[in-house]
Ligand SMILES: Nc1ncnc2c1ncn2[C@@H]1O[C@H](COP(=O)(O)OP(=O)(O)O)[C@@H](O)[C@H]1O
């Protein structure tokens with residue numbers, strides 16, 4: 001199935017996979033995590049990548065983030081350097097919330113006054129205005145994920161890559177949170193996505209989350225992960241049942 005992308009014609013596609021494969025190790029002991037993956041995320045598009053545990057979702061994100069390299073195929077990246085939000089916020093415990101958000105700007109050489117202002121603006125965007133001087137241990141899990149999101153947005157907006165579409169990678173960012181906080185943050189993420197226009201590739205094993213957040217849901221098979229099916233879910237909230245059935249099918253076909 002081909003991806004439909006509603007990008008303005010002058011916008012490049014942030015990322016496109018061409019038959020991407022990834023194996024860890026070699027010979028008989030090799031673990032093939034991904035095989036022949038074709039996937040693209042259009043400018044400003046919100047894509048949810050859905051799959052069972054161990055099917056290669058994190059591996060795929062790591063390839064986009066440049067943390068690892070494919071063993072076959074090609075990844076075309078037209079985005080500014082993608083930032084990743086992980087399941088755990090992974091904040092620097094010795095830095096304040098504002099300090100954490102400023103970190104990627106500092107590394108990009110953004111002058112102090114400018115990065116202060118940018119961090120304040122991003123903390124406001126994630127509704128943490130006034131909490132910039134708190135350290136991670138003083139914040140709740142949900143608040144720490146808000147800081148992680150602000151930090152990721154800071155690193156996708158650095159001026160060196162101006163003009164390129166931005167891309168945010170999220171690896172099951174809400175799965176360690178309680179159900180109520182998760183629900184709130186899903187809503188917040190949608191608001192922030194609409195406000196920033198960044199493209200998002202969001203990994204989850206939760207069908208409801210994928211359908212609520214994504215414009216498009218891409219189902220990966222069990223390992224080796226490849227794209228099994230895609231759904232345009234913008235106007236199809238009742239796709240949950242159908243996608244659940246498909247997910248169960250790919251899981252059971254690999255059950256030992
Ligand atoms: N660095 C690595 N070395 C060897 N095997 C790995 C490595 N990273 C991931 N794998 C294997 O690749 C498969 C996919 O892992 P992963 O991408 O983490 O899955 P998911 O995120 O979908 O749960 C798993 O079988 C995992 O054990």
Ligand SMILES: [Mg+2]
Nearest residue numbers: 057058059171
């Ligand atoms: Mg994972």
